């Protein structure tokens with residue numbers, strides 16, 4: 001690597017939404033929540049694989065962990081913390097913020113924070129809403145996060161998408177309330193539109209070069225760190241298939257599951273990766 005490239009090499013933020021394949025919002029209509037306890041859990045071994053991979057590549061990350069998962073796998077929570085990663089909250093029960101009342105949302109985010117702090121032994125600063133479900137209809141969610149002691153949220157994806165997205169939300173960290181920073185998932189601005197550049201289905205379904213190009217563009221043109229996310233089930237081609245899914249959901253959920261792990265390894269080699277609370281520290285002051 002030559003000198004000018006090194007100067008441009010920002011540390012980007014790597015994030016994992018720690019949930020299992022049967023908790024995904026797109027499959028929620030087909031899976032009763034009451035059946036979760038009877039399902040084969042694969043999240044623990046998938047997160048272990050990620051921890052190994054991150055360790056080998058010397059990458060740090062933020063794990064937005066479901067309270068439901070933390071309660072069942074306390075050792076996993078401790079291993080995340082012991083490996084030097086940031087433990088953050090994905091709520092307790094993977095309900096969309098937009099499907100809950102203010103009071104229900106408060107209970108959910110408080111319960112998750114308390115559990116994670118007890119298990120991890122560290123203060124939990126960050127929260128990510130399931131399916132990026134803080135939007136135009138529920139700005140009170142930011143007040144609830146602040147009341148519950150969170151310092152930042154990464155719950156907005158400023159793109160056009162049928163299940164989520166606030167296409168005209170700010171692309172970079174902002175304070176929706178004094179004391180609370182929203183760190184939107186990364187987009188690349190191209191021809192006046194925001195293209196998803198921060199992972200999710202796009203990372204799996206589109207060619208890898210597109211993600212690399214978009215993150216580089218944000219680092220070089222916007223001169224900002226990117227924030228990238230994915231799920232443990234996305235590196236698990238052996239996960240049980242949920243019957244009754246639509247063609248679109250099948251495509252989004254199952255295509256390229258076998259390619260995600262090598263792709264992720266490439267992403268770890270192509271960029272420097274760190275924890276949200278460190279990469280975005282200047283915005284959390």
Ligand SMILES: [Zn+2]
Nearest residue numbers: 017019130131
């Ligand atoms: Zn989720």
